[in-house]
Amino acid sequence: MLNVFTLSNGRLVQVEIDQLSDLEQLQPIWVDMESPTREEKRWVKQHYGLSIPEDATGEDIEESARFYEEDNGEQHIRSDFLIDDEDESRSVRVAFILNQRNTELKSCGVLFSIRDEDIPVFRLLRMRARRVPGLIDDAKDVLLALFDADVEYSADALEGIYDDLKKVSAQVLEGSITDTYAQEVLADIAWQENLNGRVRRNMLDTRRAVSFMMRSKMLDAEQFEDARQILRDIESLDSHTQFLFDKINFLMDALVGFLNINQNKIIKIFSVASVALLPPTLIASVYGMNFRFMPELEWKYGYVYVLLLMVASAVGPMMYFRRRGWLK
Numbered sequence: 306m307l308n309v310f311t312l313s314n315g316r317l318v319q320v321e322i323d324q325l326s327d328l329e330q331l332q333p334i335w336v337d338m339e340s341p342t343r344e345e346k347r348w349v350k351q352h353y354g355l356s357i358p359e360d361a362t363g364e365d366i367e368e369s370a371r372f373y374e375e376d377n378g379e380q381h382i383r384s385d386f387l388i389d390d391e392d393e394s395r396s397v398r399v400a401f402i403l404n405q406r407n408t409e410l411k412s413c414g415v416l417f418s419i420r421d422e423d424i425p426v427f428r429l430l431r432m433r434a435r436r437v438p439g440l441i442d443d444a445k446d447v448l449l450a451l452f453d454a455d456v457e458y459s460a461d462a463l464e465g466i467y468d469d470l471k472k473v474s475a476q477v478l479e480g481s482i483t484d485t486y487a488q489e490v491l492a493d494i495a496w497q498e499n500l501n502g503r504v505r506r507n508m509l510d511t512r513r514a515v516s517f518m519m520r521s522k523m524l525d526a527e528q529f530e531d532a533r534q535i536l537r538d539i540e541s542l543d544s545h546t547q548f549l550f551d552k553i554n555f556l557m558d559a560l561v562g563f564l565n566i567n568q569n570k571i572i573k574i575f576s577v578a579s580v581a582l583l584p585p586t587l588i589a590s591v592y593g594m595n596f597r598f599m600p601e602l603e604w605k606y607g608y609v610y611v612l613l614l615m616v617a618s619a620v621g622p623m624m625y626f627r628r629r630g631w632l633k
Contacts, residue, residue, distance in 0.1 A: 306321070306338070306339040306340065306341070306345075307321070307322040307336070307337075307338055307341060307345045307348070307349075308320070308321055308322065308336075308337045308338075308339070309321075309322055309327075309328065309331050309333040309335070309336050309337075310333055310334060310335040310336075310337065310431075310434075310447075311331055311332060311333050311334065312334060312441065312442075314438065315438035315439045315440075315441075316434065316435055316437075316438050317335075317431065317434030317435060317440075317441050317447075318435075319431060319435075322345075322348070325348045325351065325352065328348060328352045329352070333415055334414070334415060334416065334441070334443055334444045334447060335415070335416045335417075335418070335444060335447045336349065336353070336415060336416070336417045336418070337418045337420075337427070338357075338417070338418065338419045338420070339420055339421075339422070339423060340420075340421055340422065341357070341419065349417070353404075353415065353417075355402065355404070355417060357402075357417075357419060358400075371383040371384075371513075372513065372514065372517040374521060378404070379402055379403065379404055380401075380402070380403040380518075380521060380523060381400070381401070381402055381403075382400075382401040382402075382403070382448070382514050382517065382518075383398060383399070383400050383401070384398075384399055384401065384452075384510055384511065384513075384514040385397065385398055385399070385506075385507055385510045386399055386424050386426050386451075386455050386507070387426075387455065387458060387459055387462065387503060387504060387507045388424060388425065389425075389458075389462045389465070389500065394462075394499065394500045394503050395503070396503060396506070396507055396510075397420060397421065397422060397424055398420075398421075399418055399419070399420045399424070400418070400419040400420075401416060401417065401418050401419075401448060402416075402417040402418075402419075403415075403416050403417075403444055403445070403448065403523070404416075404417070404444075414443055414444040414445065415444055416444035416445075416447050416448055418451075425458060426451060426454045426455045426458050427451070429454045429457075429458065430447070430450050430451055430454050433450075433454075434450070445518075445523060445524060445528055446528065448518070449515075449518070449524075449528060449531050449532060449535070452511050452514060452515055452535055453531070453535050453538075455507070455511055456508070456511060456535060456538050456539055456542065459504045459507055459508060459542060460538075460542060462500060462504050463501070463504055463542065463545050463546065463549065465500075466497050466500060466501055466504075466549055467549070469493065469497055470494075470497060470549070470552055470553070470556065473490060473493055473494060473497075473556060474552075474556060476490060477490060477556055477559050477560050477563070478559070483567075484564070484567070487560055487563070487564055490560055491557075491560065494553055494556055494557055494560070497549075497553060498550070498553045501546055501549045501550060501553065504542070504546060505543070505546040508539045508542055508543065508546070511535075511539060512536060512539050515532050515535050515536055515539075516536070518532060519532050519533075577623075577626055580622060580626075581619050581622040581623050581626070582619060584615075584618030584619065584621075584622065585615035585616070585618050585619050587618075588611060588614055588615050588618060589611075589615060
């Protein structure tokens with residue numbers, strides 16, 4: 306899918322491209338390609354003179370090659386954007402190519418973005434740019450706005466983790482944890498830990514991308530201040546992610562502690578039972594010895610006496626354990 310965005314009365318206007326001739330009458334500031342076909346890549350190369358690398362959104366690209374500047378002035382940035390779905394959370398690689406100036410198109414710069422799937426941050430920016438006039442002035446504003454929206458999206462994900470952990474905390478601290486219930490809680494905690502880690506990694510990647518834009522001196526004074534504000538927002542989120550990691554570890558330790566208590570209760574039952582059965586076992590072993598004169602032959606009530614003695618020897622320790630509270 307190939308979408309071209311132009312400015313009209315300070316608002317971002319989206320135009321979907323179906324053929325090459327649709328590009329001729331447009332002066333875009335942003336060309337967005339979502340899973341572009343070979344034909345759409347050919348249109349971009351023919352009209353804008355831009356060759357899109359085959360591994361533009363590849364995950365195995367070297368870290369040192371994610372941010373660089375070509376000899377012709379093109380700025381290349383490959384950054385990850387967070388997607389927080391109900392089924393899974395993941396990061397999607399997006400390749401940006403910023404042409405600072407294109408004299409043939411009489412444009413002060415065009416931002417090209419290449420991605421493999423739809424990303425919530427892109428939808429959020431399009432919605433805001435249509436509603437808020439003056440939000441976007443040039444291609445660099447588009448790139449900064451995307452990073453700013455990504456930080457806000459990550460903040461929303463952290464708020465969701467706070468809400469979920471609040472429910473988990475109430476469940477864990479109740480104290481009545483069964484093995485089945487603990488398995489569900491552990492899965493929920495592991496999910497939140499994974500999402501929190503992805504948010505932290507995503508913020509690290511965004512910080513690197515914004516820092517590259519600031520170091521490359523492509524930003525004017527106002528845009529430079531916007532970039533600094535984005536970095537300050539990222540720093541504030543870092544403390545939240547660290548707090549969430551600590552809270553997750555606390556809940557994990559508390560849950561494991563409750564599981565250990567449940568297991569100790571089971572072991573205590575077996576320990577008490579084994580101690581209580583020691584006297585009857587001793588009596589049965591003594592009574593079963595091969596005497597010269599067997600009690601059951603010499604005494605009419607021998608069996609009854611020994612059985613009552615065994616029961617009494619077991620009940621006595623159990624009553625003692627109960628009085629000490631060891632059976633609770």
